[in-house]
Amino acid sequence: MSNAYSSILTLLNEQEQHLDVLLLLLHRELDAIRTRDVETLKTNTDEKIQILDLVQATDEQLTASPELDAAKQQDWFKAHLQRLEEKLAQCKFQNQVNSQSVEQSQLVIERFKTELLQSRGRAGLTYTSKGKAAQVDKGPGIKA
Template sequence: MTTASNDIIALLDQQKQLLDELLLSLRQEIAALANRDIAALENILALKTTQLQQLQQNDALLAACADIAEQKQQAWFKQKVAELDAQLEECKRQNDINQQTLEQSQLTLARFKTELLASRGKSGLTYTSKGKPAVESKGKGIKA
């Protein structure tokens, strides 16, 4: 193997490591979502952003390699890329799970808010122009 091949292998190995770290971050994210740990979610979001930027930089470095077109024809390259694709699909699947979990959590909170507003006073429960429930707080002390 040539030096260029070794550089490409190093970049592909680095991509695998970054995808491993991203998958770990995604799994930590769902745990933080379950615990409703806002501080942890903010930290994980910053970490995920950095990891995605690093993946993008590595992709650019791979694309800029001099003999990448030639190396793409090699069996070892195809095997490594197939492994990376499988790992990327796992990251996407975990991200979809996280998104569904977050959406369900938001729906639960919205339903809880509506129930709280309704219990505060049925006569004052109204809806905003966007269809969100709200309690009209105008009392008898308001004079027109």
């Protein structure tokens, strides 16, 4: 590998580091979802946005590199690109797991809410236009 490709190799290594950090953040996010730690989720989301911005900036730098077309023909480039694609696939999978965990948590909370409303009495239980259970407040009563 010549010095002409050193800038591309540096950018590929940076991209790999960014994806490693992103995967770590996604694992932390799942832990925060499990423990319902809202503050950690917010901090983690901010960090993920920063890392994703760095990934995008590095991609733009790679695309603008004049040696990129020649480097794409090299075996070392193809091997590095394969590793990056595998890490990106891991990140996408972990993001899907996190998304499903959030959806499951929301379903459990909604089910719990419905059970609580039902336990307060069926007379005041109704449904919203979206089909979700709601308690009707009948007020203090009628005074004549």
